[in-house]
Structure formats: C-alpha cells, structure tokens
Amino acid sequence: MTNLLTVTSLTKTYDAAQTPALSNVTFGLDEGKSLAVLGPSGCGKSTLLRLIAGLETPDGGEAAMNGESLNGVPPHRRGFGLMHQDLALFPHLNVRDNIAFGLRSQRWDAEGIQRRVNELLELMRIEPLADRSVDAISGGEQQRVALARSLAPRPRLLMLDEPLGALDRRLREELAQEIRRIRDHEGVTLIYVTHDHDEAFAVADDILVLEGGRAVQHGPPEDVWLKPATPFVARFLGHENLFPCEVSTTEDGANEARCALGTWQPIDVPTSQACTALIPPEAITIVEPNQNGAEATIEDVTLQGGSYDVTLNIRGEKLRARVLVGATSTRPNPNTTVSVSIDWNQVRLLDWVE
Amino acid sequence: MSVWRTARIALPLTFLVVAFAWPLVSVMRIGLGWDGQGILQPFIDAASDPYLRGRFFFTTWQAALSTILALAFGLPSAYVFARHRFRGRSALLAAITIPFILPPIVMALGLLSLLGPSGLVNDTLTGIFGLEEPPIKLLNTFAIILIAHVVYEYAIVVRLISTFWANMDPAVQEAASMLGASPRRVFFQVTLPLLLPAVAAAAALIFLFTFTSFGIILILGAPQHATLEVEIYTLMTKLFRPHIAAALALTQLIATFGMLWAYVKLQSAAVTRIRLRAQGGPPPTGHSKADYIMRIGALASVLLVLSPPLALLLRSFITPDGLGLDGYTAIMSNDRNEYFYISPIAAIRNSLAFAAVTVILAVPLGVLAAYGLRNPRAWWRNPLDALYMLPLGVSAVTLGLGYLLSLRVGAFDVRTTVVPIILAHTLIAYPFVIRVVISTMRAIRPHLREAATVLGASPLATAMRVDLPILSRAILVGSVFAFAVSLGEFGATLLLNRPEYTTMPVAILNYLTRPGAINLASALAMSTVLMVVAGAGFFLIERARYRGWGEF
Numbered sequence: 001m002t003n004l005l006t007v008t009s010l011t012k013t014y015d016a017a018q019t020p021a022l023s024n025v026t027f028g029l030d031e032g033k034s035l036a037v038l039g040p041s042g043c044g045k046s047t048l049l050r051l052i053a054g055l056e057t058p059d060g061g062e063a064a065m066n067g068e069s070l071n072g073v074p075p076h077r078r079g080f081g082l083m084h085q086d087l088a089l090f091p092h093l094n095v096r097d098n099i100a101f102g103l104r105s106q107r108w109d110a111e112g113i114q115r116r117v118n119e120l121l122e123l124m125r126i127e128p129l130a131d132r133s134v135d136a137i138s139g140g141e142q143q144r145v146a147l148a149r150s151l152a153p154r155p156r157l158l159m160l161d162e163p164l165g166a167l168d169r170r171l172r173e174e175l176a177q178e179i180r181r182i183r184d185h186e187g188v189t190l191i192y193v194t195h196d197h198d199e200a201f202a203v204a205d206d207i208l209v210l211e212g213g214r215a216v217q218h219g220p221p222e223d224v225w226l227k228p229a230t231p232f233v234a235r236f237l238g239h240e241n242l243f244p245c246e247v248s249t250t251e252d253g254a255n256e257a258r259c260a261l262g263t264w265q266p267i268d269v270p271t272s273q274a275c276t277a278l279i280p281p282e283a284i285t286i287v288e289p290n291q292n293g294a295e296a297t298i299e300d301v302t303l304q305g306g307s308y309d310v311t312l313n314i315r316g317e318k319l320r321a322r323v324l325v326g327a328t329s330t331r332p333n334p335n336t337t338v339s340v341s342i343d344w345n346q347v348r349l350l351d352w353v354e
Numbered sequence: 355m356s357v358w359r360t361a362r363i364a365l366p367l368t369f370l371v372v373a374f375a376w377p378l379v380s381v382m383r384i385g386l387g388w389d390g391q392g393i394l395q396p397f398i399d400a401a402s403d404p405y406l407r408g409r410f411f412f413t414t415w416q417a418a419l420s421t422i423l424a425l426a427f428g429l430p431s432a433y434v435f436a437r438h439r440f441r442g443r444s445a446l447l448a449a450i451t452i453p454f455i456l457p458p459i460v461m462a463l464g465l466l467s468l469l470g471p472s473g474l475v476n477d478t479l480t481g482i483f484g485l486e487e488p489p490i491k492l493l494n495t496f497a498i499i500l501i502a503h504v505v506y507e508y509a510i511v512v513r514l515i516s517t518f519w520a521n522m523d524p525a526v527q528e529a530a531s532m533l534g535a536s537p538r539r540v541f542f543q544v545t546l547p548l549l550l551p552a553v554a555a556a557a558a559l560i561f562l563f564t565f566t567s568f569g570i571i572l573i574l575g576a577p578q579h580a581t582l583e584v585e586i587y588t589l590m591t592k593l594f595r596p597h598i599a600a601a602l603a604l605t606q607l608i609a610t611f612g613m614l615w616a617y618v619k620l621q622s623a624a625v626t627r628i629r630l631r632a633q634g635g636p637p638p639t640g641h642s643k644a645d646y647i648m649r650i651g652a653l654a655s656v657l658l659v660l661s662p663p664l665a666l667l668l669r670s671f672i673t674p675d676g677l678g679l680d681g682y683t684a685i686m687s688n689d690r691n692e693y694f695y696i697s698p699i700a701a702i703r704n705s706l707a708f709a710a711v712t713v714i715l716a717v718p719l720g721v722l723a724a725y726g727l728r729n730p731r732a733w734w735r736n737p738l739d740a741l742y743m744l745p746l747g748v749s750a751v752t753l754g755l756g757y758l759l760s761l762r763v764g765a766f767d768v769r770t771t772v773v774p775i776i777l778a779h780t781l782i783a784y785p786f787v788i789r790v791v792i793s794t795m796r797a798i799r800p801h802l803r804e805a806a807t808v809l810g811a812s813p814l815a816t817a818m819r820v821d822l823p824i825l826s827r828a829i830l831v832g833s834v835f836a837f838a839v840s841l842g843e844f845g846a847t848l849l850l851n852r853p854e855y856t857t858m859p860v861a862i863l864n865y866l867t868r869p870g871a872i873n874l875a876s877a878l879a880m881s882t883v884l885m886v887v888a889g890a891g892f893f894l895i896e897r898a899r900y901r902g903w904g905e906f
C-alpha cells in the first residue's frame with residue numbers, strides 16, 4: 001500500500017534562527033490513518049504542519065501527495081484542512097458562513113452548501129448556533145465550529161494544531177472523544193499535533209515524536225510507550241524509573257540483567273550489553289517492613305488521580321511507585337521504612353544508555 | 355479627598371461651559387435667529403443664496419474627493435508598513451508623520467516653495483530649458499488644494515490603518531487560504547471586511563479635517579475655492595454679516611459632529627471586532643518582485659509627502675542672487691519702519707508665550723479630566739468622555755466666531771484681551787492631553803496597583819512609584835501635543851487677532867498678503883522657523899512615546 005502523504009527530509013530554518021526549526025524529517029501516512037505529532041513546545045511540530053500546509057516554504061526536502069511533490073503548490077490549491085491552535089474563526093461571519101467558507105471557495109452550488117453545512121452542524125451537535133456570531137459562543141463551541149469549518153470541504157488531509165490546547169480537562173476529554181467519532185464518520189486522514197501524550201494516544205494510529213526539530217521516534221502508540229527510543233522520549237512520556245543496566249550471559253547460557261536495584265533473568269534481550277532498565281510503577285509493590293523485599297524509605301507522597309504517587313529511596317536510588325487509594329488502610333507516610341518488591345517480568349530493557 | 359473627587363469632574367466641566375458651551379450657544383442663538391431675526395431666518399437667507407449654496411457643495415465635494423484620493427494614495431503604503439519588515443521601517447514611519455504634525459500653513463508654504471510660481475520645480479525647469487514663464491501653473495487651482503490635502507492626510511491613512519493591519523492575526527488569512535481561497539479571495543472576503551472599520555474610521559477623520567480646511571485654502575486656493583470655514587472668516591472680517599456666518603457655522607457643525615460620531619463608533623468597532631495580536635511576531639517579509647515594487651512605491655510616497663517641508667527649508671535660503679539669508683535678516687529687523695509693523699521677534703515671542711500658557715492650562719486640565727474618567731463602571735463615563743472630545747469637532751473659525759459673540763457680561767468684556775486666544779488654544783489642545791493620558795492610564799492594570807499594595811506600598815507610594823513613572827511620559831507627550839497645537843493654531847487666532855498679539859502663523863499670512871520678493875522671503879523664513887520648532891516637539895514625542903502606545 002502506498003502512502004497518501006510522504007514527507008521526505010523536510011528541513012526549515014527561519015530567517016533569524018541559528019538552528020533549524022525542523023531538520024530532515026521523514027515519514028509516511030496512509031489514507032484514513034491518524035498520525036499524532038508529539039513533542040514539547042518549540043520542537044518544530046507547528047513548523048511541520050505549516051510546511052505540509054504550504055504556509056511555509058521548506059529549505060530542503062518535500063512533502064508529496066500520492067507521489068506528487070507539493071513543492072510550489074500554493075496552500076489554497078492543496079485541498080488540505082488546517083485547524084489553527086487559536087481557531088482563527090472569521091469574526092465578521094456567523095457560524096454558518098464560517099463553515100460554508102471553504103465550500104464557497106470550491107464553488108459549490110447553494111443547495112449543496114446548505115446541505116453540507118447542515119450535515120456538519122448536526123454532526124458537531126451545534127445546530128442551534130447556526131446563526132450566532134462566533135464571538136457570542138463559548139470556547140468549546142468555537143472549537144466545534146472551527147472543526148466543522150475545516151471538515152466541510154472534505155479535505156484530503158486534515159491537520160489539527162493543538163486543537164484542545166486552551167480547554168479545561170473535562171472538555172478536552174469530551175472533545176478528544178468527539179474528534180475520534182468524527183474522524184471515523186468522515187473517514188478523514190488526520191495529522192494531530194499535541195504536547196499531551198494522553199491526547200496523542202487517544203487519537204492516533206501512529207505517533208511521531210519530535211525533539212529539537214528532529215524526528216526521534218515513529219511508530220504505533222504501544223511501541224512508543226513500551227520502548228521509548230531515547231531518554232528524551234522516555235522522560236517526555238513521564239517514565240521516571242530509568243536505571244543503567246548491564247546484560248551478561250551466565251555460565252549455564254542464561255541471560256542475566258543487573259542494575260542498582262537487583263538482578264534478574266530478562267525475557268527480551270537488547271542488542272547491546274549496556275542498556276537501560278525501565279521499571280513501570282505498576283511493577284512495584286510496597287509491603288509492610290521486615291518481609292522479603294528491599295528496604296526503602298518513603299520520601300514523598302502525592303495524591304494524584306486516584307492513586308498515591310510515592311517516591312521511594314532504596315540505597316540512595318530514587319524510585320517512583322503508585323499505590324491505589326484504598327489499597328492500604330492508611331496513607332503511606334513520608335519518612336517511614338517499608339519493604340519494596342519488584343515484579344522483574346514487567347521491567348523493560350531499552351536499547352540505549354544515557 | 356471628596357474635594358479632589360469633585361474637582362476632577364467639576365473643573366473640566368466648568369471650563370467646557372465657559373470656553374465651549376457659551377460661545378457655541380451664542381453662535382446657535384444668532385444662527386438660528388433667536389435674537390429677533392425670526393426663527394431660522396439666517397438659515398433661510400444662507401440657503402437661498404446660490405453663492406453660499408455653492409460654497410456648501412464645494413466644501414463637501416472637495417472633502418470627499420480629498421478623502422478618496424488620500425485613501426487611494428495611502429493604502430498601498432499602509433499595507434507595506436503593516437506587512438513588510440525592512441531596514442529603516444520605523445524611521446520612515448516616524449518621518450511620514452512630520453507633515454501631519456506641521457501647522458497647515460507651513461504645509462501650504464511648503465507646497466508653494468515646491469510647486470509655486472517661483473518654487474523649486476518651476477525654477478529648475480525654467481533654468482534648464484530657458485523658459486520665459488514658469489511651466490507649472492498650480493497656484494490657485496483645485497489641483498493644488500487636493501495635493502495639499504492628500505500630502506497632509508497621508509499620515510492618518512498609513513498610521514491608523516497599518517497599525518491595525520499589523521496587529522491583525524495572520525492566522526485568519528491563513529485559515530482562509532487553507533479553505534481553498536485564492537489570495538484574491540482572501541483579500542476581498544477576509545482582509546478587507548476586517549479592515550473596513552479602520553478604513554472607514556480613517557476616512558471619517560480625513561473628511562472631518564478637510565471639510566474644515568482653512569489655512570491651505572486661504573493660501574493656495576482662489577476665491578472660488580473658499581470652503582465654509584473660509585467663508586465664515588470672510589463674512590465676519592470683511593462683510594460683517596455675523597448672522598449668516600453663524601448659520602454657516604452651524605451647518606458645518608452638524609457635518610463635523612456627524613463625522614466625529616461616526617469616527618468614534620467605527621474606531622471602537624474596529625478594535626472590538628477582531629482579536630488583535632500583540633505586535634512582535636515577524637511580519638512576513640516577501641522577496642518576490644511584486645514585494646520589492648510595493649516597497650519602492652511606499653518609499654516614493656514617503657519622499658513625496660516629505661518633499662514640501664524639505665522644499666520650504668531649501669527655498670527659504672534661496673535669494674535672487676543665489677543662497678542667502680535675506681528672509682531671515684528681514685524678519686529679524688524693521689527696515690521699513692512701517693506703522694503696522696509687527697516685529698517678527700515679537701511674533702515668535704507671542705507664539706511661544708501662548709504655547710507655554712496653553713501647556714500650563716491644558717495639561718493639568720487634561721490630566722484632571724482623565725482621572726475623572728478612570729472609573730470604568732460609572733454610567734457617566736462614556737458620555738463624559740464624548741463630551742470632552744466634542745471640541746475636536748468644532749472648527750477653529752467657528753470657535754473664534756463664538757468667542758466674538760460671547761465672553762462679555764455687561765460692561766465686563768474680555769474679547770479684546772488675550773483671553774479668547776488662550777481659551778481657544780487650551781480648548782483645542784486639552785482633548786489631546788486627555789487621549790494620551792487616558793490610554794496610558796488604562797494600560798496600568800488594577801493588578802499593578804494591587805501588586806504594589808500587597809508588596810507594602812501605601813496609596814501615596816503606589817501613586818508615586820507606579821502611576822507617576824508610567825504616566826510621566828504620557829504627560830510629557832501630552833504637553834508637547836498641547837504646545838504644537840497652540841503653535842500651529844491659525845483659524846481662531848486669525849479671527850481673534852489684534853496686532854499686538856500676532857502669532858507666527860498670522861505673521862506668515864501678513865507677509866504673504868503683501869507684494870514683493872522680500873515679503874515672500876520673510877514668509878518662507880518665518881514658516882521655516884515655525885516648522886523647526888514644531889518639528890523639535892515632534893521629535894520629543896517620538897522619543898518619549900512608549901512603543902505602540904498613543905496611536906490615534
């Protein structure tokens with residue numbers, strides 16, 4: 001299957017900047033699939049979108065649609081949709097005319113425009129707002145209007161730039177779900193830019209992680225989560241229990257991994273001997289002291305989203321664990337001594353050393 | 355405290371009643387025929403006079419045409435200054451304001467120096483081609499009036515619209531082009547509709563200014579180019595027909611208040627309608643051929659509007675025998691021992707004295723009034739604000755006329771003293787002070803004062819260490835504005851003038867109305883002095899202005 005969109009060695013340096021905003025980024029995207037571009041602010045995500053959209057000219061490389069280079073094609077002839085981070089609704093037009101704008105550009109007939117706009121109003125559940133001014137509706141409603149406007153002309157590719165950025169948590173989750181529903185309904189190919197990995201995982205078939213203008217990892221969400229390709233990706237996804245690790249072969253031919261917290265027989269073995277062990281918080285159990293486990297001191301406890309986030313100190317090494325609220329009779333107390341056991345089967349070995 | 359609270363509203367209001375309401379009511383009284391003429395009789399007389407009807411139509415027509423031409427000439431430059439970034443951009447932007455802040459009479463003399471019968475262009479052409487007569491005959495034509503207005507109002511178009519354009523979020527245009535709109539459609543369907551309130555506001559302001567044009571018409575135009583403003587002046591000083599003059603003044607007033615109202619409405623619509631983006635993101639800089647042509651065009655426009663003042667400067671040093679200081683020595687001495695002679699030194703001294711008194715009166719009054727307008731929730735704030743701005747809508751000659759018809763209680767008559775001139779200058783200057791101070795005052799967010807208070811500053815310390823440092827620049831800018839307004843004020847001063855109070859603009863007109871090369875040289879020299887003093891004030895404003903603040 002050939003890619004709908006192919007991006008090859010895309011590079012861009014802004015006038016005044018020393019380092020490129022985007023450097024040598026290459027990836028492909030299949031028709032009907034969703035790609036989340038993930039990274040912190042300033043990593044080049046928006047530049048990537050603007051280059052694909054044609055709002056910026058690349059210094060090198062190209063984006064191609066069905067194998068045809070887009071270099072030199074002006075944005076209004078690309079047939080893409082882009083939803084800006086700040087929405088950029090037309091303040092002089094009402095909701096209906098905002099949604100109809102792209103259809104008028106494509107010279108749809110009046111009846112067709114009417115039908116398509118109504119269809120989108122219904123899909124977005126904003127029919128009552130049709131004749132309102134865009135200044136007179138709430139932030140969440142504006143978000144829906146902007147999405148409807150981008151979808152209306154049936155773009156070959158829809159790009160959303162931090163679409164849920166400015167909204168509160170509850171609304172974000174609701175709208176993320178909505179975007180999935182609408183994506184499936186319209187069958188649109190999607191590029192979704194965000195700095196929030198939960199949002200990215202919720203929407204995307206594939207994740208592209210950018211760091212300092214470079215693509216550092218590209219793959220399905222599960223792979224990115226389980227095997228972050230660089231220390232940066234691991235920390236960006238919130239993985240904290242990373243320990244340098246060494247793998248060796250014992251005299252009887254078995255593999256043995258060793259890190260500061262223990263020694264175990266790993267299932268998967270990385271290619272190099274030196275690697276990093278990632279211990280997920282779920283693999284850690286805190287038990288009453290004086291049982292069979294490593295002795296640890298609780299340094300800090302924070303309640304977060306239904307579980308305690310516990311920072312442990314084991315022989316000078318910091319370790320983060322998670323304890324469900326209600327799983328223990330009392331709240332874990334700082335400065336108390338506990339025993340910690342680790343389920344080594346859940347520990348992943350990553351192919352790099354910091 | 356309550357004295358202070360009362361004063362900041364009562365004092366400006368009292369001033370308005372004396373210096374504005376009283377003369378205006380006097381004009382209305384005789385203009386509407388309430389002094390025994392029969393109701394509306396002066397209006398009927400004026401309207402039945404075909405000559406005066408012609409004046410009204412001409413005034414409207416030349417203002418409309420000037421507005422359209424100024425917009426057409428200024429809009430491309432506004433685009434370049436808004437959307438292009440190039441070296442010298444901010445210096446150019448400052449330079450284009452120079453013609454606008456110069457007194458109209460200086461601009462008129464500038465055009466005379468450039469395009470007049472013995473102006474630089476004609477001198478050069480006759481010199482090169484050995485002609486008998488100056489080839490360009492623009493003096494006393496309709497064309498030169500239009501040129502003067504366009505050059506004069508160019509700064510309004512560029513500054514008002516380009517500021518707005520630069521602050522417009524480019525994402526909106528990008529969104530349109532992502533929705534398949536061609537650049538043409540983006541401009542006509544998105545950019546232009548969003549820009550329209552700003553364009554209309556600029557148009558209203560230009561129409562307001564050119565509708566009451568006085569000095570330019572008086573000096574550059576022929577009798578058939580008299581505007582209502584010039585006609586009122588003639589009726590008062592030469593024909594002594596105050597009733598008809600008052601009727602014309604009221605007609606003019608209706609038009610100017612209408613325009614002022616439209617301007618305020620449009621201006622607030624322009625600001626609230628679109629979400630403005632803070633200036634600072636680099637405006638897209640194009641490198642295409644069309645972009646360079648646009649930039650060169652803008653540069654040429656700027657040079658064009660700067661050429662009259664430059665020509666004035668140059669021409670003032672040209673004598674029949676080459677370069678020299680004839681004009682300057684003439685205005686510094688009284689060789690001819692004329693009886694009516696007013697020492698030019700005295701004119702300069704008078705101008706500076708009036709300007710100083712205007713600053714002393716207008717600045718405290720303006721700051722006081724601005725403090726009175728600080729509370730944004732008071733119901734009377736907006737009406738009061740509008741009331742304070744009303745003097746801007748009254749033409750200078752109407753104001754002078756009003757003072758001649760009022761300012762007298764029984765035997766107590768101040769009309770022949772300096773009082774009316776000072777009142778006129780102060781009245782025209784203090785709305786500028788209010789605008790400058792209030793825009794800065796609004797920029798001091800309440801949080802700033804709260805932060806100072808929470809950090810332990812007493813109310814007095816907050817005022818001294820937060821308000822004052824921020825306001826001091828606005829007060830300085832307001833002072834320079836008041837100074838410049840007084841220096842250049844022409845219409846009211848001319849009507850109220852007595853020989854011993856002659857100011858620089860009045861002296862310039864005196865020189866011009868007398869024949870002879872030496873009088874022209876004197877007028878040019880005096881204009882140059884006035885231009886330099888006003889220009890120095892402008893330089894101070896630009897220096898002191900906070901970046902992006904204090905735009906009108």
